[in-house]
Amino acid sequence: MNSSLNRRAADADVCLLLEGTFPFVRGGVSSWVNEMIRAYPETRFGIVFIGSREEDYSGAAYALPDNVVHFEAHYLYESAPADARPPREVNGDAAAFARSAQFHEALRDARSHADIGKMMTELIPMLGTDGALSEAQFLHSREAWRFIEEQYTRHCTDPSFTDYFWTVRIMHKPLWQLARVAAKTLPARVYHTVSTGYAGYLGALMHYRTGRPLIVSEHGIYTKERKIDLLQSRWIRDNRGLFERDVSNVSYFRELWVRFFEALGALAYGAAQQITALYEGNRLRQVADGARPELTCTIPNGIDVEGLRPLLALRSPERPRRVVALIGRVVPIKDIKTFIRAIFIATRTMPDIEGWIVGPEEEDPTYARECRALAQSLGLDANVRFLGFQRISDVLPKVDLVALSSISEALPLVVLEGFAAGVPAITTDVGACRELIDGFSADDRALGSAGAVVPIANPGAFSQAALTLLGDDTLWQAAQRAGLERVQRYYAKHQMIDRYRTIYEQAAGLPDADAGAGPGDAGARCPFHHERADVAPRRLSFRSR
Known part of the structure; x- marks a missing residue:
């Protein structure tokens, strides 16, 4: 470490x-x-x-x-160190595994079961090294085998008991590791x-x-x-035959x-x-x-609204508005390819539009290479720039729109940071993005729209929103004011x-x-x-x- x-x-x-x-x-x-x-x-x-x-x-x-x-x-x-001792078969505690079975049944309808906390309190001591439900008991006892066999018979719809057995083992292993962590944590x-x-x-x-x-x-x-x-995922088995799959x-x-x-x-x-x-x-x-x-x-x-406020003064009023920046990791969930296609469509109307992709590419190098290849195949060498990781303070004064083309988000900070620096945003309709752009309450909505919200994976809609905002100074300035006021008041x-x-x-x-x-x-x-x-x-x- x-x-x-x-x-x-x-x-x-x-x-x-x-x-x-x-x-x-x-x-x-x-x-x-x-x-x-x-x-x-x-x-x-x-x-x-x-x-x-x-x-x-x-x-x-x-x-x-x-x-x-x-x-x-x-x-x-992590691979556990090899244990020189051979596994020792034991009978196991039938009452303890019966209590575990009750706990599993309770979890199937956790929202209506009031005793889960009490049951968990009773089970925690049993998970210890010498407990009746220890990892060794789970791995080597006859009662554990009977429990897994009974659960397979009652619930499993897949024909492979072998796959069920090993899935259950792999699934539960971290729970004992975490029980050992809990026993020693400060x-x-x-x-x-x-x-x-x-x-x-x-x-x-x-x-x-x-x-x-x-x-x-x-x-x-x-x-x-x-x-x-x-x-x-591709690592999870599906043992259904070709004609059985729905x-x-x-x-x-x-x-x-x-x-x-x-x-x-x-x-x-x-x-x-x-x-x-x-x-x-x-x-x-x-x-x-x-x-x-x-x-x-x-x-x-x-966000630190006051700390970002000086970036507003660094914006050049004379420069034409044409830079759209996607600030984030280059990974599939950010749907960088939709952003690239949107820039390609926009170039037909605004040939000098620039799409900046500002973020690290190390997390998924294969996807990053695909994105670069897509931009090149569309002839966007002069329009799309991959800038890697950059400080937000160096980027925001130079861009005119923040773009977020993700297929899943919660509440993206980059949109709020853009607002504080005087940059409107175009986002997909995910997470809290509509609240950020249009407001969440009557008073908030009265501030106006701080950009545009478009459907997921729709480069045409994304392109049109960018062209509309970049091509209308009055609309862009209204979006800037709304974003500034919203972030100061609520975020x-x-x-x-x-x-x-x-x-x-x-x-x-x-x-x-x-x-x-x-x-x-x-x-x-x-x-x-x-x-x-x-x-x-x-x-x-x-x-x-």
Whole structure:
């Protein structure tokens, strides 16, 4: 591990549980985590990072802020050291596996089962090395074999028991790894997971082990994103014959993986004291996935409006408007190819239009090469520029429109940063983009449109929107004013920081006697349920322990 990450402490005020993000991966979530930690310099943070394999992360992309007192990283798919001892067959605890079977049945209808938290509290001690439901018991006991066999007979619609057996084993292995992590992770006054999934499961374990509050924040909806990945994956077997396959039905093993991540999400929601989303659409999705409505709220991302304001003065009023910039990673979910095709269509009307692609290409080199080849095949050498990673402050004063052609987003910061620098935007109709462009309330909508919203994967509509805004000075200036006013009024960073400050203080300030209170008990309601309001800045200060 990088020596700069070697920080250990006996405890922390807030322990962040992070899956595949900060400090190793750049991007919106990592940037948000970095800003959040730095916003509370008097708060002692611990970080538990969960990744795939250590070799998948080339090194820290962010320096740990000084108030990160503890850091640990765990990798779920590392090869375990060989055990010289041969596996030992055991009978297993029939009562423990029966209790596990009840728990699995409860998870099938987690939203209507009130005892999942109690059941999980009972099961956690059994997951330990010497427990009745330890990994060794799962791998080598007769009761585990009977349990898997019975579940296959009752539920599996795929003919291959072998594939079912190994899928169940692979699926469950990280759960014991995370149980071992939870048994050793530092105590904290508040646990905060920035997703559901494995980090959310670890958060649920920590809540039920310690009784301390858990906060769940989601930028995107983890279960939705994993479902997209799983439906596109090629490593999951589909044993149906050619004439048995119905494209409208998902293969059993894909469905099994989807249900697995849905169950992890339900466990995190059930353990959480408060659950936040970036915008109302995602909050409603959380409720549909099992979150209790009274524990949910929307806290949109905020940006440093005042810090970006000087970029507005750097814009040249004499330069003709013709530069459209897509600022983001060159990966399929950003649909860079639609942006390139839109520029190609626009050149027929505006030959000197420029499309800038500003973002790293290392994440998916094959896709990046395809994008470059597409631009070249369309004869766009003079119109499309691949600029790689750039500082936002160097780019925004030189562009006239921010473009976002993604097929999936939550609340993209780049659109807000463009607004603060005086740049309108064209976005696809994903995530919170329509709220950002057109407003979310009557007062917000009265500010006017800050650009245009177009359908997904529609280069013609994207091109027309760009030509309309670039070709009409009055319309462009109105969009600029609307974006500036919207970001200043509703998306300033201090608003986000102070809302989370209130949540942290509410969670950490619970009396010890109430620390194990379940979600929905007195004091657990989200303080910003359905609200967006200006909050006066305050300082977060945990009293001495």
